[in-house]
Amino acid sequence: MYRPHPFSWIPACGKRHASADTKPLGGYPNGFVVATLCRHQLPADNSDVAWLWETCPECNVKAHELAGIPMPKGGTR
Template sequence: MRAVSTDPPIRSLRLTLTNCHSGAATLVMMAPRFVVTGAYWEDTMPYRPHPFSWVPAVGQRHASTDAKPAGGYPTGMTVQTLCGHQLIADNTETAWLWETCPECNAAARVLAGLPPVLGDAVAKTGGAS
């Protein structure tokens, strides 16, 4: 037996994302089945496409699997990072411009199912295969 929907077909998906750094952006996607209109993601749950989130702390951008509050990790919150340290978040605008922690980046790429960055591999092997 097959379930059949009696709802009319939906032609597009509209999602409004907001954050404290860049204001709001609206994403519209063509979708055959679903529609969301006027949704503010941060009001209900933080956007997290991977099992980790980025957090600036101690002069670098780190990654963490700690629960991320709506609006991001607030300045002063202690987080466990993928590089193995407990650090204090610095959620200021200039902190997001810091370099990325190479250990967190490598661990985050594994969690995201991505290959290692070529530059990292070349630096470790000196270009030898």
């Protein structure tokens, strides 16, 4: 599976988080517990609505660091 960065995005507990865990083919199933870049263990939520949730600010900062891409000025989202 193609993975351009050492993390994947996954909705969990009301926000879109990033995880460095190995992503199963087809994505993380609902309820699958992932270790997030913000240092939590959270159950995945693959519902359509969950992908529209706000991005976890801490995961976003760490994902930008891992990708080598500076954060946009004026925010962490």
